[in-house]
Amino acid sequence: MVKGFNGVIARVNLSTGEIKKEKLNEEWVRLFIGGRGYGGKIIYDEVDAKVAPFAPQNKVVIATGPTAASNAPAGGRTMIITKGALNGTLACSNVGGFFGPEFKKAGYDMVIIEGKSPKPVYLWINDGTIEIRDAQKLWGKKPDQIEEAVKSETDPKARVMTIGPAGVKLSRIAAVMFDLNRAAGRTGVGAVLGSKNFLGIAVRGTKKVEIADPAGLKEANSQARKLLKEASIPGEALPTYGTSVLVNIMNEIGGYPVKNHQDAYFPTAGQTGGEAIAEKILIKKGACAACPIACGRITEIREGKYKGEHGEGPEFETTWSLGVMCGIDDLNAITKGNYLCNEYGLDTISAGVTIACAMELYERGYIPEKDVPFPMRFGDAEAMIKMVRLMGDREGIIGDLLAEGSYRLAEHYGHAELSMSAKKQEVPAYDPRAVKGIGLHYATSNRGGCHVRGYTVGPEVLGWPMQLDRLTYEGKAGLAKMFQDFTAVVDSSSMCLFTFFGMPNMSDYSPILRAITGIPYTDEELLKAGERIWNLERLWNLKAGFTKKDDTLPPRLLKEPIASGASQGEICELDKMLPEYYKLRGWDEEGIPTKEKLNELDLETPL
Amino acid sequence: MQVRPDDIMKIKVKFFATFKEAFGAEEREVEFEGRRSVLDLLNSLCDSVERRQVLFEGCAKLKPYVKVLKNGRLIEHLDGIDTQLVEGDLIAVFPPVGGG
Numbered sequence A: 001m002v003k004g005f006n007g008v009i010a011r012v013n014l015s016t017g018e019i020k021k022e023k024l025n026e027e028w029v030r031l032f033i034g035g036r037g038y039g040g041k042i043i044y045d046e047v048d049a050k051v052a053p054f055a056p057q058n059k060v061v062i063a064t065g066p067t068a069a070s071n072a073p074a075g076g077r078t079m080i081i082t083k084g085a086l087n088g089t090l091a092c093s094n095v096g097g098f099f100g101p102e103f104k105k106a107g108y109d110m111v112i113i114e115g116k117s118p119k120p121v122y123l124w125i126n127d128g129t130i131e132i133r134d135a136q137k138l139w140g141k142k143p144d145q146i147e148e149a150v151k152s153e154t155d156p157k158a159r160v161m162t163i164g165p166a167g168v169k170l171s172r173i174a175a176v177m178f179d180l181n182r183a184a185g186r187t188g189v190g191a192v193l194g195s196k197n198f199l200g201i202a203v204r205g206t207k208k209v210e211i212a213d214p215a216g217l218k219e220a221n222s223q224a225r226k227l228l229k230e231a232s233i234p235g236e237a238l239p240t241y242g243t244s245v246l247v248n249i250m251n252e253i254g255g256y257p258v259k260n261h262q263d264a265y266f267p268t269a270g271q272t273g274g275e276a277i278a279e280k281i282l283i284k285k286g287a288c289a290a291c292p293i294a295c296g297r298i299t300e301i302r303e304g305k306y307k308g309e310h311g312e313g314p315e316f317e318t319t320w321s322l323g324v325m326c327g328i329d330d331l332n333a334i335t336k337g338n339y340l341c342n343e344y345g346l347d348t349i350s351a352g353v354t355i356a357c358a359m360e361l362y363e364r365g366y367i368p369e370k371d372v373p374f375p376m377r378f379g380d381a382e383a384m385i386k387m388v389r390l391m392g393d394r395e396g397i398i399g400d401l402l403a404e405g406s407y408r409l410a411e412h413y414g415h416a417e418l419s420m421s422a423k424k425q426e427v428p429a430y431d432p433r434a435v436k437g438i439g440l441h442y443a444t445s446n447r448g449g450c451h452v453r454g455y456t457v458g459p460e461v462l463g464w465p466m467q468l469d470r471l472t473y474e475g476k477a478g479l480a481k482m483f484q485d486f487t488a489v490v491d492s493s494s495m496c497l498f499t500f501f502g503m504p505n506m507s508d509y510s511p512i513l514r515a516i517t518g519i520p521y522t523d524e525e526l527l528k529a530g531e532r533i534w535n536l537e538r539l540w541n542l543k544a545g546f547t548k549k550d551d552t553l554p555p556r557l558l559k560e561p562i563a564s565g566a567s568q569g570e571i572c573e574l575d576k577m578l579p580e581y582y583k584l585r586g587w588d589e590e591g592i593p594t595k596e597k598l599n600e601l602d603l604e605t606p607l
Numbered sequence B: 001m002q003v004r005p006d007d008i009m010k011i012k013v014k015f016f017a018t019f020k021e022a023f024g025a026e027e028r029e030v031e032f033e034g035r036r037s038v039l040d041l042l043n044s045l046c047d048s049v050e051r052r053q054v055l056f057e058g059c060a061k062l063k064p065y066v067k068v069l070k071n072g073r074l075i076e077h078l079d080g081i082d083t084q085l086v087e088g089d090l091i092a093v094f095p096p097v098g099g100g
């Protein structure tokens, strides 16, 4: 039997209240590893791709991979896989914290949530037993209130994942919050839970998960920890400055989007960078389960209007989205905006980009004054904070639209082109006009605009693990494919992608996965599994109705040259990369995987 | 812009992240006479053994992870350490950084 898993998947039908235990499919572990890959296969097989995200027929898989509860470095991540509320792709959002290992030690590898509960409920999973509990009193409350109440109803040591008010109000950019401040943020997974009247899960687990080769794992883990300690990024930059250490380099290269991508350089962006965070608001660093890197920022606002407030963040993406993307360089206001997003359970990337979109629509006169309770101008930190509240509460005409994300907001006002999104999901903090390969990844990412599933920024900007020229197109198709397949493996294993900054080769991961599972995965087989996962997600998206037309970027990024800074004049010529990308993927000119490719990957031909 | 040998040229330099500890956080302006390269500039700033050790691993070789940007372009994609400077150039020096 495959080790490193409990071999048990729970299936909870919220419509009927039925709870079943099913056996883990070991062949799928070989083919799809776990987590994102395995969960994606469940959704692929069980959910009609055309179903509406909020329909009871949609399902949600909450999944761990083989490394959760194994002490593999940064190996305790959880994934939520579903048809996403934001864009209807085969969505998956990945989160750290401490929930994953606890869940796994409770005797399950994954839980499938199906149907729709007649009233709000949560699950209490306690060392093997599963109970559906009433959550009416908690519905719409903030994550800290929910966590406190749930722990007192269950076990003070329970780990809690929950939606916040935004998920309850079906905001399409709602996150699921774990351990209060860690977010499965992207793709609107929180709204799908909300649509099922499902608040979340409290879990307590004390069992041991059997490992195939404990001595081998010990050795592999210590080797991996050594790599992470010795490499400068995970060993020094991330623990010292957090992810926002990227602010300055992105700004210096002129690739740091400003005011809804109207520019890509902001002279005072440095005031919000990792160095400033360390100096002004950092209390201490924070780490997820078994993580030696500790990139998290536990912070407190020490001056100004929000003095004395504390919480976690901002991370790099949030520093940007609520910061210079909205024309704001006030670190305290950004931090407050981040705390608010956590309280509402909102994805900070989509929240900030949607606010920036509204600011541009307002400044251009596309939003009538009657729709807004106050002026929404770039650079106005107070307006940004108030807009987060409107969005989280869905208050008024504009709050209701903000909660839908930038695409629907901009479309409503007749200017969808001002939504900085790919497949309707807001794109992150790297301007594709200044970093060409990341543009190809944004355009092709299976869950829509996203950076983490194909982080070409490593070589294109950071020189890791090699240095490439960010402004050229050659080789970027292969680079994006390689990163996408590689990341699908890391995600599906339950390890944090940031381990890549010390572990750039599949051979850095494979000894861990072999020792845990006992499956003699070769590096090639693992990368093939990553490619299989990528293609499975693609196939499902095609079934859902996505086409080649959707593999694109906002027109501004394709046509409007960057106005100032080091990348002034640059645009992203996607058509110089996309055909080669399809070819390297073994897809036809329409972006459809060929029969040969699917055969090679042991995938059926579904179309 | 043409730089004549007797010109005084002003270059702006900034150090980031952990390099701020060794070189200071403030943007500084360095004045040179005549033609100078990135190597000349960094040599002139490494005025102690400690500072030299932060950036260099040989007399004309930067440590592999030191990232030097001239006006936002990595010097690897220009003429490397021999990249020539002109009046008004901005040099940014980074240790390894990463995130997501």
Ligand code: SF4
Pocket (backbone or CB within 6 Å): A074, A096, A097, A286, A287, A288, A289, A291, A292, A293, A294, A295, A296, A496, A497, A498, A499
């Ligand atoms: S590197 Fe950061 S996000 Fe990743 S597991 Fe560690 S603390 Fe969590």
